[in-house]
Amino acid sequence: MQENLPRKAACIGGGVIGAGWVARLLLAGVDVSVFDPAPDAERVVREVLANAEHATARLISAPLPPQGTLSFASSIEAAVEGADFIQESVPERLDLKRRILGAIDAAAPADALIGSSTSGLLPTDLQAEMSHPGRLFVAHPFNPVYLLPLVELVAGGRTAPESMERAVALYGAIGMKPVVIRREIEAFVGDRLLEALWREALWLVNDDVATTEEIDDIIRYSFGLRWAQMGLFETYRIAGGEPGMRHFLAQFGPALKWPWTKLMDVPDLDDAFIEKIASQSDEQAQGRGVRTLERIRDDNLVGIIRALAAEQGGKGWGAGALLREHEARLRAAAEPAPAGEPLRLMEGEVDAAWIDYNGHMTESRYLQVFGETTDALLARIGAGADYVAGGRSFYTVETHIRHLSETKQGEAFHTTTQILGTDAKRIRVMHRFHGGDGTLRATAEQMLLHVDMGAGRASRATPEVLEAIAAIAGPQRALPIPPEAGRGISDLR
Ligand SMILES: NC(=O)C1=CN([C@@H]2O[C@H](COP(=O)(O)OP(=O)(O)OC[C@H]3O[C@@H](n4cnc5c(N)ncnc54)[C@H](O)[C@@H]3O)[C@@H](O)[C@H]2O)C=CC1
Numbered sequence: 001m002q003e004n005l006p007r008k009a010a011c012i013g014g015g016v017i018g019a020g021w022v023a024r025l026l027l028a029g030v031d032v033s034v035f036d037p038a039p040d041a042e043r044v045v046r047e048v049l050a051n052a053e054h055a056t057a058r059l060i061s062a063p064l065p066p067q068g069t070l071s072f073a074s075s076i077e078a079a080v081e082g083a084d085f086i087q088e089s090v091p092e093r094l095d096l097k098r099r100i101l102g103a104i105d106a107a108a109p110a111d112a113l114i115g116s117s118t119s120g121l122l123p124t125d126l127q128a129e130m131s132h133p134g135r136l137f138v139a140h141p142f143n144p145v146y147l148l149p150l151v152e153l154v155a156g157g158r159t160a161p162e163s164m165e166r167a168v169a170l171y172g173a174i175g176m177k178p179v180v181i182r183r184e185i186e187a188f189v190g191d192r193l194l195e196a197l198w199r200e201a202l203w204l205v206n207d208d209v210a211t212t213e214e215i216d217d218i219i220r221y222s223f224g225l226r227w228a229q230m231g232l233f234e235t236y237r238i239a240g241g242e243p244g245m246r247h248f249l250a251q252f253g254p255a256l257k258w259p260w261t262k263l264m265d266v267p268d269l270d271d272a273f274i275e276k277i278a279s280q281s282d283e284q285a286q287g288r289g290v291r292t293l294e295r296i297r298d299d300n301l302v303g304i305i306r307a308l309a310a311e312q313g314g315k316g317w318g319a320g321a322l323l324r325e326h327e328a329r330l331r332a333a334a335e336p337a338p339a340g341e342p343l344r345l346m347e348g349e350v351d352a353a354w355i356d357y358n359g360h361m362t363e364s365r366y367l368q369v370f371g372e373t374t375d376a377l378l379a380r381i382g383a384g385a386d387y388v389a390g391g392r393s394f395y396t397v398e399t400h401i402r403h404l405s406e407t408k409q410g411e412a413f414h415t416t417t418q419i420l421g422t423d424a425k426r427i428r429v430m431h432r433f434h435g436g437d438g439t440l441r442a443t444a445e446q447m448l449l450h451v452d453m454g455a456g457r458a459s460r461a462t463p464e465v466l467e468a469i470a471a472i473a474g475p476q477r478a479l480p481i482p483p484e485a486g487r488g489i490s491d492l493r
């Protein structure tokens with residue numbers, strides 16, 4: 001089991017955000033008990049979980065821990081019993097949140113942490129009536145919680161520093177990027193930025209400058225793409241050309257004082273304006289329901305995050321680098337294969353983009369999966385990113401892939417690895433690609449050569465790496481040699 005994971009979590013409120021938390025926690029292997037009095041709460045949570053399972057299987061290529069157990073409680077008291085972590089996600093009303101947090105505080109075990117999902121209320125106000133306010137903090141996520149990694153952590157006046165330290169470790173362990181906000185302010189940082197943009201967008205629709213669809217196009221075809229990989233400041237630094245940020249500020253700073261934006265004014269949200277926004281939004285949705293839109297959004301987000309994970313020589317960038325770190329933790333925490341068995345190094349689900357004109361997974365994607373399996377093996381034997389930074393690495397010098405049967409879109413898969421042979425400079429491996437039903441779909445035999453990158457030639461691996469290889473390869477020697485090993489392509493002429 002991974003370090004810093006809660007033993008048992010309780011989610012109070014199972015709507016859009018609560019259900020997202022439930023899914024993220026369950027998929028991290030944590031048991032979750034939910035309390036939500038809405039009659040259809042269980043249906044909503046299960047539908048969001050189904051979307052999250054689909055997205056997570058495609059996002060994370062490391063073996064996932066066994067999913068936690070989901071239960072529905074009939075009261076707050078029953079939900080929080082035995083929980084060491086509670087996430088509150090009830091509607092955004094101070095009086096309601098105070099009452100609910102009071103009930104959680106009274107019933108939860110003394111050492112349990114309590115995070116509130118509030119989008120803007122001050123933690124000091126939320127704590128006001130709690131008997132143990134030291135354990136309450138704001139943990140503000142972004143929708144969908146099971147895919148977007150950021151969580152803003154905000155301490156109130158009475159939050160114990162130790163609770164914040166524990167919170168950073170806990171949210172990190174479930175694959176998130178906790179950012180501790182330095183000072184308690186309403187709406188924290190993310191929603192301050194988003195509200196400014198949203199307010200401006202409402203004015204543009206109100207004044208018939210653009211429709212909801214046109215505004216969304218202006219975002220998604222331009223700066224929306226930029227923001228997934230660099231934020232505002234780094235993007236503008238580049239826009240300043242070679243002199244960077246100083247030149248950017250000199251050129252565009254004065255425009256900030258021109259009356260372009262409406263700042264704090266908000267158009268009246270009267271019935272006519274609500275109808276205008278809602279009907280434009282209906283037209284834009286083209287009849288797609290919310291679960292369909294969620295699937296489209298999730299598939300796109302998975303594609304973007306995985307693309308970021310492939311950057312920087314495979315170390316990843318931004319949210320992609322965070323995913324790489326999380327996958328490494330999951331691999332380290334995965335139940336080790338019994339000595340002598342093939343290692344199970346990679347899991348996933350076949351992406352729509354991996355399907356070719358023949359309607360099955362295309363050959364280049366098998367090589368991608370086998371390449372990532374090799375990376376996972378190298379990380380396992382201590383030859384991962386730190387080793388490469390020290391100037392040594394393994395290069396793949398030969399690969400032979402055999403395609404044995406088809407794999408279709410959406411199928412689950414996993415890979416296994418057997419070390420066939422090894423010496424001081426080489427590892428010969430056989431990777432196998434299995435479909436969700438366990439059948440063998442493809443194999444890849446590879447020769448990996450240890451290289452001194454500075455000298456640009458083959459060299460001996462370090463004693464530690466050789467020892468780690470021997471610990472896997474020794475017991476695997478009892479396995480039968482796979483029939484694909486050493487085979488060439490037919491000599492058809
Ligand atoms: N929707 C969003 O985009 C985001 C919302 N948040 C925050 O998350 C919190 C929840 O918002 P949503 O999930 O959007 O609202 P929602 O309306 O989708 O869900 C709220 C849920 O709370 C339940 N509820 C009501 N009274 C309750 C009670 N006494 N005990 C337990 N559950 C109760 C409702 O039945 C409902 O299922 C709010 O504080 C909001 O500011 C944070 C980030 C993003």
Ligand SMILES: C[N+](C)(C)CC(=O)CC(=O)[O-]
Nearest residue numbers: 119141142143190191194
């Ligand atoms: C609209 N909102 C204030 C509830 C949005 C958020 O809090 C964050 C998000 O997911 O955009």
